[in-house]
Amino acid sequence: MTPISLSIYDTTLRDGAQREGISFSVEDKIRIARELDRLGIPFIEGGWPGANPKDVQFFWHLKEQPLSQAEIVAFCFTRRPGKTAATDPMLQPILAAGTKWITIVGKSWDLHVTEGLQTTLDENLAMIQDTITYLRSHDRQVIYDAEHWFDGYKHNREYALATLKSAIAAGAEWITLCDTNGGTLPHEIEQIVRDVRNAVGDVKIGIHPHNDCDLAVANAIAAVNAGATMVQGTINGYGERCGNANLCSVIPNLQLKLGYDCLPAEQLATLAQVSRIVSEVANLAPDDHAAFVGLSAFAHKGGLHVSAVQRNPITYEHLQPELVGNGRRIVISEQAGISNILAKAKSLGFNLDRQDPTCREILESLKHLEQDGYQFEAAEASFELLIRQALGERNAPFEVRGFQVHYDMMAEAAPTHSYCGRARSLATVKVAIAGKEILEAAEGNGPVSALDAALRKALITVYPEIETFYLTDYKVRILDGAAGTSAKTRVLVESSNGVQRWATVGVSGNILEASYQAVVESLEYGLLLQQRAQSPLPSRLLA
Template structure:
């Protein structure tokens, strides 16, 4: 990790910790690992992974990253200062932080005197000692420290002398970054500018960061104001996820800072992955992407009005403030068949498939993609389904089996022993029957499961395993459901995203239908098909070598 040029700005992503505090957002360990690796590929220098010790999930997350480290980013553990009346060496809260094994630790401390006396119920002097002792202890154990000054702007407003003293204490104890936090999200850009300048007057050598919340719809503006005033680290989350109204949205901050103000945040090639990252994260966290989000939204560069369309086709700058390709987005002329071709070509290249835009198959892929997206498909987080779609258009999809039909029975019975699913005093079990044609043979199989999708998956595997023994190694590792048009009630279209694994690699497939079983069936079938495709590729590579 190194500065990219003479005007570097350090990005610090806290999607996995602060972003996960958004109401209705829950991340599994698998979700957190997938997002961390996507952010790593994007080129974010610091990724805050969570609070080791606060819950078993975060402990496991850091342990897995020690086994399989990120390639570019520093993963950061998060924690509060030690508690009043203890020492850092004896406070058990800090031991999991050391055990996480990260080089960097972010420590949050109180800088508002009201929070010290009313929240911590301790003295102002004891709070200073908590900051000093915690940071010194971590430095003694060779940890590099980011100090997050919680409620900084409120604290400075009410008692600037004490607030500045907390910062100096952290800096003197060895903190390498001092992050000024607008925790309540109520500041205005001119407040941010004035206070950042005041801090730099007091501690001119201190490297400052900024952490803003969006309660006044100004998180991005406030972060930009801080950078222009002298801050050199920007904290935020992908898509602005966060508690209450959210955090500063990195998907807006990064292009504004880099493309408009000339700061070096990401390499140009990595910046072009910003839209993909935004949509990928929205799929993983199971929240609908904001189509009208700046820079990365589906409609961010969409043109519908006749005057706009004719102007933008002559010269895009007439109605576009940047080239959409710079952030990985694309221009969409709503009535034009040309919209999206560059995305298809780029996605194909990322999968090792070279397409010629003049090839009729390319147009077929685009039209198929448009139709499916209109139905509710989203391929950003289902690369396997998209690759199968492309290979079908190119005549390269060798379907190893064909499902001729299936039935699923779901019973609610008293007295059925676990591990079947429980609902009140009742127990449920499912039975799936499936008919599959494989290598000219019609196979009829049935299997039970603890739910209809589990039973369907088990029946399909049972029908195929004698022909494709490698299926035994395949497992379904994640299953997500999203209702696409909630106003339609129980007849709404449903999108199912499934992640599968063979123990070495993972792939994701998608299905959409107003019938959740049909959507699940599509994703399950393509998951098995793509797994067999990967196995076939691996065997071919071994034969060639």
């Protein structure tokens, strides 16, 4: 039987941008739109032309350089009360955007009509019909978003249905039912969508759920089961308050679990990558524990789990991670067993034997270090160096013989404060490379910054590739807060050379010492990657 096709409608660029903390530039919106286009999303809502200059520029750009397959959609409300659509200036920028498709949102809840719009119920029906009729007369295809539909239906079913019938009579192609407050439960969604289908006849129905009860994905699936054929949502579930339906979960659930046709399989396999790109553009940390696309979605930590997954992945995986562009990860921690060590070592390129005593040594070393506060789950580079140390294959390219950091706080006069501080840090390091000692000093805006700069300055004359290394993240975690300022600190440093990323960890009662450990291992591992790219693998590595 041919799978039922569903239309996925992405509103990351409008509804998603309403999330607190997100502010997309025009360039950001263009980049996301092109990523969604490559993903195969059929409808991409670009924003409200005329509401702000940024959205106007966005639509102008895509008129000049169109997307390859997606329909870009302009968004607007119905005309204002007491006007006509033809004379309402709000609608002119919508037509000027030049999109084939326009989404018009109108009121479904009588409370919003009388209290929000402060107009009559009949005028609201006229606003819906007049706006859609006007846009259809300009050869536009219209998606009608019924705002607060489910609340309106519960309070006044007959009037809510009348708003839909006005939109249908005016020529709307789709009727989208919006759970704007996000308070409707899945069984209610399914029941109401079925009732709408029976009441309005043969018309295409969409669903636009919000996540205020953490049910947006479930509500989208419930609506599709009841006959909806369009799902509106956002990448990573971004949106106002608690967000919108997360398309990164909606799409694989509908396609891989329920058999609906949403995206071509080869494009679905880029979903995890698109999720990460959008989070990067939004300047938000990706959710490592997100279903399907998160870094930990197919990570295995318990020894029993790892052993079973190595034999047959379906023992602890509900689908193949590659179907959504993700991958299996073996996590190393104090809960690890020999199976974890072997699997993780293999993923890093080491071919170890279960009977090799080195495996037990690595495991015991790991558990001892994690008892001290180390954590290797997010610091795989440090774990690889630990393996190399145990195998006698850690040939450090340099040795730090010592360092000092001087921190100076100078007072400055300020117009509104009696004192303000201007800090300056100076670090001095002594490094040995091939028996030759190098002494260097550097300043930074903090002690860790100064230490990092001094190390680089000492090493760069011998290892010029270090110039391409840069810090992407620096995290500090206090491990035993009850110890006050004497607490042990864990520092995680993430670095990149522009192509690869790696993370290292350091632990100490002194934050500078912990930072030093992580920074030094980061530089060492970056040089190891460079060496690996230029030379053959050692004998105990996989060919």
